[in-house]
Amino acid sequence: MSAQAAELLTRTERPSRGLHASAVIGGAIVTGIVVLALVALFWTPYHATIPTDQVLAPMSWHHPFGTDEYGRDVLSRLMAGAKLILYAGAVSVVIAVVGGVPIGLAAAARGGLVDDLLMRVVDLVYAFPALLAAIVLAAAVGASTTTAMLAIGIASIPVFARVSRAGALQVLESEYVLAARAYRRSTAAIVWRHVLPNIRSLLIVQASLLFAIAILAEAGLSYLGLGTPPPAPTWGAMVQDAQQYLGRDPLLVFWPGIFIALAVLGFNLLGDGLRDLLDPRLRERR
Amino acid sequence: MNARYLARRLATLIATLVAASLAVFSLLSILPGSPAQVILGTQATPDAVKALTAQLGLNHPLWRQYVHWIHGLVTLDFGHSYISQLPIGHQIAQALGVTGPLIGFGLLVGIVIAVPFGVAAALFRRNVAGAAITSVSQIGIAVPNFIAGLLLILVFAVKLGWLPASGFTPWSQNGWLAFKSLVLPSIALGVVEGALLSRYVRSAVLDVLRSDYLRTARAKGLSRRQALVRHGFRNGAIPILTVLGLEIPSLIIGAVVIENVFTLPGVGTLLLQAVSNRDLLVVQDVVMLVAVTVLVVNFLVDASYRLLDPRLR
């Protein structure tokens, strides 16, 4: 899914009633993965990157997910991968928020030519898919986690710029802001005290959905070898490595795949659920 | 929509294209090392390197190189690869013979999945069937397309042996085999897109079902089905087409990944190989090609749904 499509989803899809379950399930999954990553910071059952001689072992008590073609414990690699993917996702989202929100707010607050100009630049970036940017960066300076996160983050700036601009415009045109202006409050103060709290929910929902996209994008990039270089156990790279053993040991390919899907699912459900929970309140405020 | 608006959008399109080309060119020009050196190898004499550099036009000032490149693109002269000396245009054309149909079939698969599922999800939203469809589509969105591809390979190529797991027979050689080698990739590409699109179809159908004009239509005496078909179709198509347009760049990017999974000699593979070989001119040309395609498609989609919706004209 593209960032553009996710933004459109936030704006058009109406919440349905079963979505409280969404938030709970999504939250549970995300929490699970975060816990896994946190644990991995301090401990994994085996070392994630040191080979052993138990090559391509099946699932067992010692190795709950088996071992890979170098004898590395898959569970440990999955845990380490959780760290990496959450890190990459988080940084990408932070880049997107820190880059996009001020642009959107500035465009909404200034209006006129500034607004036009900023949005044109945003549209330009919008048209450049993250993968393409990552490829160009990889060609220019070599692939790494940084290039991947930069590419994904910058490519997602437009989403936050647009969403915060739209939200800010709504608030700025409302009546109590007119009242605030009558009291001669400065624009910056208005933005800080009135706009930000109101678009907070919108941004949280968008951030969750974007996290899911970032995870998917990072997985795709590391699958192609354009992310963190080996032997880093990113889930995408694990799939690439295991691909040649698809016939012999399919689970080696699909465990990381399942984890990727689970992570994406978790953030998507969380975002959808949050949108449902926060939406009525958003409506009331408008 | 009138000529003025169209002209403005066209101008924006061109400006964006120029900006994109500048971005790509600058990024790739700041690299250290000389392509001539790479081609001739470490044994080459400095004079030979200088001569080749001049021959490749790489000793000119950057702006001249940029203009030369743009001029080439516009006249469809993509130059020759520094590494292989092969004409890039030819390589791209061959690669398009794979990627083009892949994206086309992928889109088809996506639509064929999205429409029935989305409509069903909307119509059955109050019972278990609807919830089941929505859950399945959530899972479909979460699964990366390369995983879907590998799953398909496992089942249909490895276990059942019905379809090839990789490789591509050129169309000119054997059309049927060429088609067969695109079946699994297209499905892998399309299934994930289809899951995503089905959410939008559902949303669009729900908007129609809840609309006031549908109620008016029924008050006229139209049956549910008649009202939905006669009044819902055009109104529902507009947001769906919008999303379709937004997702085409995703499809193109997805194709890059899928080509890797199935080892297809398409544009994506061409690009990735060029990146790892540091074959910079190829990278430049292909990236611009993709960017141009994405931007032009966006432009066309924007124009078309403005045509469809009379409120925007």
Add this chain to the structure above:
Amino acid sequence: MSLLAVERLTVDVGDTRAVADVSFAVAQGERVGLIGESGSGKSMTALAVIGLLPDEARSSGRVDFDGRDMLSLQERERCRLRGDRIGMIFQEPMTALNPTMRVGRQVAEVLELHHRSGDVLELLRRVEFRDPERIAHAYPHQLSGGQRQRILCAIATACSPALVLADEPTTALDVTVQAQVLALLGRLVAEEGAALLLISHDLAVVAGMCDRLLVMYRGELVEQGPTRAVLDDPQHPYTKGLLATATALHAAPRGSVLPTVSDFVAVA
């Protein structure tokens, strides 16, 4: 025999009882006003009459139109009646027309559906459009709210129905246009000899146009009778409250507290 006889109509939506044991009748050519505030169940009643209750609604009782019970009729039969013998005008003219279809087509559709010969341009002239060709060719967004509501009146009366239901037809319109549309509605209904069930929360609207009034409060029909009788001598506390608050603004002495409905009736 009345044209419309509603007997003990009850409509439940989820856990809420929207309409509770409502009974009334409308004779041929009679104009009946249905007043109530939001949530009183008046719209639901109208939807029950025309057979367009939402799927999740459960209904009981009888809605007898021309001798047939709308509630138990086959949907196919109801489709034949809708638009042809019963016409309905809804509240929101801005969204009630298909934005992607030309207005003339939307009017023609109801004629074609019920195999009526009729001239769309003539129908548009009847609702006071002076250049019907331009209007017929236009899209809804090119017309004002008042114009759109007139089109909806044309659609509702195109097949000369015996009963016209109008659910808050002027609430969403500017005050200046309201009078025009109401007058138009009155004229159309008179020309066709049709009965009218006019629903509104606005006393002024129904008082001017209707022979009989029905008052609904929280799903129940609390009062009904000839217009003058209800206005001059209300029986039910809610009706009294409604009337008192409607006229209070003009009559109240300076500095006094204005009455509210809760002075008359227990409000949850």
